[in-house]
Amino acid sequence: MNKIGIIGGGFTGTMTAVQLITKSTAPFVITIINERETFNKGVAYNPYSDKHILNVITGKMSAYPDNPDHFLDWVMSRHEFQDRDKTLIANSFLPRKLYGEYLTEIWAETIKIAESKGIDVNVIDSFVIDLDVNENSVSLLLENENNLIFDECIIATGNQIPRNPAVINNEFYKSKNYYQNPWLIDSVKNLKNDLPVLLIGNGLTMVDTVIGLLEQGFKGEIFSISPNGFNILPHRHNGLKYNKLTEELTDNLSLFELVRLVNRHIKTVREYGVSAEPVIDSLRPHTQKIWKNFTDSEKELFMSRLRHLWGVARHRIPLHMHDKIQKLQIEGRLHINSGKIIDITESDKFVSVEYFNHHDHKMHTLNVSRIINCTGPETDLMNVEKSFLKNCLIKGILTQDKLKLGITADTETFQVLDPQGRPHTGLFTLGSNLKGELWESTAVNELRGQAEKLADKLKVAKHSQEVKNAETL
Ligand SMILES: Cc1cc2nc3c(=O)[nH]c(=O)nc-3n(C[C@H](O)[C@H](O)[C@H](O)COP(=O)(O)OP(=O)(O)OC[C@H]3O[C@@H](n4cnc5c(N)ncnc54)[C@H](O)[C@@H]3O)c2cc1C
Structure with a gap:
């Protein structure tokens, strides 16, 4: 029986498996490797706060490209939404946690379909640390030291944690007062109010982190520094179509x-x-x-x-979130700066940040208790420590695009390309790994279509292989 492996079980890995199982007409074995806590949800739909909301309206968040109201209908079928106005809900921004529940429910239904079709589904709570491509298979080494071999393997590793900005003294990045991963609750917990907090970056993750800090009772000042210091924009014209x-x-x-x-x-x-x-x-x-x-x-x-x-x-935010961010700025609790961090040093009293302010063209010093990196997912895989993707680049199994935004791949077949530009027959990737090829390859809107298309390709590839095998017999 054909063995398919999927590395990563966030939205992309989950929905690729769902599509493969739903479309399959023959039994096969499918294995997804992802830690248990984030399985089905990934980084985006396993937030630490109920106040972290989707940045896309309900009506546009269906997990299926051919069933645009699937998420909306699922929401409306839930007890707590039954008396609500459907049009209002379709145009509103719901909690990301709820979306995680939606994906978990889709997965539970899919398991039933798999059972009825005799498809063998395995979910492994581990982390892939190495990958090799053999003549007719792909082998994986897991953190728990197990080896797995697949006929076809899909890399759906999604969002990497942000990169550390270049500063004179990199030693600070080992400090307990630095949080490289802004998506974990620890980054906003246990703060005293007497010193400010610095958020590096000024996008959607900065907004989530501000909300997280407030929810944890932080009453001090919050600073953000980003190269441009652009004010984040609200969604103002929902539904207005311009052709x-x-x-x-x-x-x-x-x-x-x-x-x-x-x-x-x-x-x-x-x-x-x-x-x-x-x-x-x-x-x-x-x-x-x-x-x-x-x-x-x-x-x-x-x-x-x-x-x-x-x-x-x-990347805009709902109007009520935008109002909150503006209110904090007016009250002097949130300061959004345009600048470049030059150096970070630490004493036993505070963390001292020297930065060049792009408005007054002067150096400034900011003393804070903690720094949280909100610069967004890293795309240069050579900067991702302890990653099988970095190993694969070094071993020459895959390459990055010139701008180091992702993995070089054929966007029609999703096959990963080797350094000579030849497709690996059994190795595929999709989602944010295709950013270099497609630029916009991050949101549900793009990923659901890719998951379906890849499932179709694998089915076609499998079918033609079977025909070829039959012909040679
Ligand atoms: C905070 C945040 C909020 C977002 N909000 C929205 C939104 O509202 N609407 C929208 O359309 N899009 C949103 N996005 C975009 C988001 O990237 C996609 O919607 C989608 O969740 C991406 O799913 P993914 O599976 O590709 O990646 P991820 O969610 O990152 O999942 C990848 C999974 O792979 C696992 N993994 C990685 N490496 C390995 C390995 N070596 N071994 C085993 N497992 C591994 C990870 O642990 C993770 O669970 C958001 C993104 C972020 C970061």
């Missing part, structure tokens, strides 16, 4: 032409008191194609000059 820009999109638009086009449309909508959001959102279904058409130097230019602006325009 005029996409009517003018043509194949092979250069970055320069695209920026000019977008700016022209933003100017037009602003004349009517509408913000740039619907213009940016209208590009969303086209961003992968646009990215693929850019030259290497256009991609580099985008990363160095436009990435942060794009991030602010794309």
Whole structure:
């Protein structure tokens, strides 16, 4: 029987397994390796707070590409939502924990389907520490020292913890007052109020961390430092669809032409008191194609000059969260700075941060009790310590794209490419590992489609292999 292994059981690994099991017409063995606590949920849907909410409305969070209301219908079927207005719920932002429950329930239903089809499902509570590609199989070494061999293996490792920003003295990163992983509750617990806390980064994770700190009763000041210090934007025009820009999109638009086009449309909508959001959102279904058409130097230019602006325009927060963040700023409890951290030193009294402020062009010193890294997932796999992906890069099993955003792969078949650009027949990847290939490959909106497409490809590959085997007999 065919043996399929999936490394990582967050949204992507779970939904790939769900699609494979649902679509399968023959028994096979499927094994998912993921620690128990985050299985089905991954980083995003296993938050430490109920106040950490989805950044996409309920109506757009279905786990299935061909059933857009699946999440909404699941929510409305729950006891606590039965008297609520469906349109309001469809347009609201619900807790990420609830989404984790949704995925766990989908998985429970899938197990029943697997049993009825004679599919053997294994979930292993461990961590993959090495991977090798053999002639007709992929072998994995687990942290618990077990070896596993699969005919086909899918890398669905998702979000890596943030990278440590470069500073003069790296020693601080070993301190107990530094939290590299902002998604763990320990990062916001047990703080005294007499000293401020510094959050590095100014995006969605910064907002979650501020909410987490308040929930834990922190009453001191919170500082954030990021290169641009852009204010995070709210969702203001939910549901407003703008089509005029996409009517003018043509194949092979250069970055320069695209920026000019977008700016022209933003100017037009602003004349009517509408913000740039619907213009940016209208590009969303086209961003992968646009990215693929850019030259290497256009991609580099985008990363160095436009990435942060794009991030602010794309990653917005619900209005009530935005109000809270603004209120904290007005009260002087949250200070959002644009700057670059130069050095961090620590005494027995506080952590001292020297940074260059981009507004007044001067060096400043900030004394804080703790630093939490909210810069977002690391994409350069060479910077991820103790990772089988780093080992695979060193061994020449896989390569990174030029911008070090992910793994080089064929985005039609999801096969990982070797350093010579040849696809590995039995090794696949999807999700944020495809960021270098597709740019937008992170949200449920993209991942659910990839999970389904990969399941179809594996089914086709398996079927054609069976036909080939039958012919040679
Ligand atoms: C905090 C946060 C909030 C988000 N909110 C939203 C949202 O509201 N809406 C939206 O559409 N998108 C959101 N996203 C984007 C999110 O990345 C995707 O929606 C989705 O959850 C990604 O799932 P994934 O399985 O690819 O990655 P992950 O969720 O990161 O899951 C990967 C899993 O693989 C496991 N793993 C990694 N390496 C190994 C290994 N070597 N061995 C075994 N297991 C391993 C990890 O432990 C993890 O459980 C959010 C992302 C983050 C980080």
